[in-house]
Amino acid sequence: MPLPNYFKDRYKDWKDNVFPNKKNSYRFLEKEGQNPKAMIISCCDSRIDPNKIFKAEEGDFFIHRNIANLVPSFESKNISYETLAAIKYAVKELNINDLIILGHSSCGGIKHAYQLFSKEIDETESVLDKWINIIKPAYEILDNHLNKKDCIKSLEKLSIVNSISNIISFPEINDMILKNKLNIHGLWFEISSGNMMYYNQESKKFENIY
Ligand SMILES: [Zn+2]
Incomplete structure (x- = not known):
């Protein structure tokens, strides 16, 4: 072909x-x-392009993309190591000081996770379902009083927070954070409005960047 x-x-x-x-x-x-300014973990979604959103030039960002911009936890088993390898390379070899997890609205991966965990669809042995399991702890703390649409939007954000916790679960990464050598940031981008929200780790809320 x-x-x-x-x-x-x-x-x-x-x-x-x-x-x-x-x-x-x-x-x-x-x-x-290369001497990139930061590492960005973003979704594979074709509508999200970190280089465009942040007006990047070649060499600016070390970018890793996966379904639903997830980071597995240190305790995870039977999981792909590629995200972890990318993070380790960024912080150890490229001396990245800022690591951004960039989530987004109407994320297909997050919606799939919601449908899976709420039993709207049956779980299978597919690699997608296994990968999406990283989101489970975020689903478990969802406010069930929300309607489905708001639940999924909330899960998009909680999953970012979950991935931040997962990054911190790696002892050597946590050590770098404690020594102020690495900052982890959570961002959520709304496709239709172009608005960006930042996760405030003190107030534990997403706030508009400006
Ligand atoms: Zn997505």
């Missing part, structure tokens, strides 16, 4: 018209290596 023309055409346009203006920057990054 040949590469679809969409990719060829878009790439050619970039190489002919964008790359020439950025050539020096790319050469510098190749020669000197």
Whole structure:
């Protein structure tokens, strides 16, 4: 199967018209290596692009994407190590000082988790269902008085907080936080409005960034 023309055409346009203006920057990054400002863990969702939201240039952010922007806990078993490997590389090799978990509205992964845990759909042995299990502790503290739509929105945010707790559960990461070498941030982005909320770890609430 040949590469679809969409990719060829878009790439050619970039190489002919964008790359020439950025050539020096790319050469510098190749020669000197990367020195990103922060690590961002975001969802695979095609509507969320951290580089666009934060107006990034090449080399600005070390980005890891997975379904529902999750971080498993230190105690997790039978789970993919790729997210943990990415975090470890970022903090140990790249000396990242800021690690952002970027969640978002209408997240398919979070909705799937809600449907699974509320028994709207049956759990299977699929890798997706196993992955989504990371969200379970967040689901268990949901306010059940909320309607379904608000429950899912709340779960999107609680899951970010859960992932922050999971990151901190790694002793060597926690050690870096205590020594002020690493800051963990939780953000939630609303697609339709473009609004961003920040998790205040003191008040334990999500607040508008500005
Ligand atoms: Zn998502």
